[in-house]
Amino acid sequence: MYTDAVLNVFSQRYADAREKFMSATEMSSIVDKVNSYKHPLKGPKGEKLFCDIAWLGNITAPKVLVLVSGLHGVEGGIGSAIQSDFLSRYRRLPADVCVVLVHALNPWGLAWASRSDHEGIDVNRNFVDFSAPLPTSQSAHIWQDLINKKADIDAVGGNREQFDLLSEGQYEDQKALYFGGTKPSWSRECVEQLAGQLHLAEREQVMVIDLHSGLGPYGHGELISDHPVDCAARQSLVDIYGATLTEPVLGTSSSGLKQGLHDYFWHAQGDHVSFVTLEFGTFGSSEMLRALFADQQLQQQKVSWQDDKTREIKYAMQDFFCPDQKQWQELVLFRGRQVIEMGLNGLSGLDGHAHN
Numbered sequence: 001m002y003t004d005a006v007l008n009v010f011s012q013r014y015a016d017a018r019e020k021f022m023s024a025t026e027m028s029s030i031v032d033k034v035n036s037y038k039h040p041l042k043g044p045k046g047e048k049l050f051c052d053i054a055w056l057g058n059i060t061a062p063k064v065l066v067l068v069s070g071l072h073g074v075e076g077g078i079g080s081a082i083q084s085d086f087l088s089r090y091r092r093l094p095a096d097v098c099v100v101l102v103h104a105l106n107p108w109g110l111a112w113a114s115r116s117d118h119e120g121i122d123v124n125r126n127f128v129d130f131s132a133p134l135p136t137s138q139s140a141h142i143w144q145d146l147i148n149k150k151a152d153i154d155a156v157g158g159n160r161e162q163f164d165l166l167s168e169g170q171y172e173d174q175k176a177l178y179f180g181g182t183k184p185s186w187s188r189e190c191v192e193q194l195a196g197q198l199h200l201a202e203r204e205q206v207m208v209i210d211l212h213s214g215l216g217p218y219g220h221g222e223l224i225s226d227h228p229v230d231c232a233a234r235q236s237l238v239d240i241y242g243a244t245l246t247e248p249v250l251g252t253s254s255s256g257l258k259q260g261l262h263d264y265f266w267h268a269q270g271d272h273v274s275f276v277t278l279e280f281g282t283f284g285s286s287e288m289l290r291a292l293f294a295d296q297q298l299q300q301q302k303v304s305w306q307d308d309k310t311r312e313i314k315y316a317m318q319d320f321f322c323p324d325q326k327q328w329q330e331l332v333l334f335r336g337r338q339v340i341e342m343g344l345n346g347l348s349g350l351d352g353h354a355h356n
């Protein structure tokens, strides 16, 4: 369906993904500027790491569409592909919309093929108020049962209740999965700086689309809203995306209820700011837990990319979260293009195709 040249936007590795993204920004006639936030650490080949933010179109426009990739490091290959594809396709934007592409929000995780950041933080559980008592979770016993082999991964991955509990986010055990941290992460600080630069109070409408992979059926791009069901920001998502919007709070989503989501930061910025996750499924929850469990155990040691076992675990992470399969890549690009186009049309008041 798509040619190899079109699908060439996909990369499993950070350095390749960044090169494609940066060269696409250089080729684009609608990029106003790129801000690069340098990460304190380096990648496995000694490469420098950045979160790059490209501003497209009229940067003071009343409406803004923000597209974020790589909050969960290793998932960045898919978001980066959608962003580079977008840069190569659009020669103009609606006059009233600015587009902001946040590339590799957690560049360390993308470079090292981890879902979490360099401090073991799941950035998508990190947006809590650290000056207040932290949320509590009952998930610790599930993790301990996995470690002690009292439970097996297929049993947890195949049980929706257990899986949702394990993945809801926890703030007690830094060595376990879904750890939300004890302070704002490096990536969260990037988000906070960006929000300041966006001058949100002066905008009419803002929509953030956060690009992820791993949950749900193979190649399916699910739009997930964690807004309360009675707010205007959620209504604007329903107006644009209609019945394809899913909501954990209503039980209609592949995702369960979670603590400390990236969503909550943007929700707090006002009713004119809506946030939606676009999540692409790959090989199911049990396979995901297997890959994450192995990587989590590995991260407790000093990681050497030269070690065969390390590379085996890391390649399994890349192949799970960004499969190098034409069929999957085509599904991702088609849905990615569709969601962005509907978002742009919806924001600019043009006719989106979801209206009913």
Ligand SMILES: [Zn+2]
Binding pocket: 072, 075, 212, 213, 214
């Ligand atoms: Zn994710």
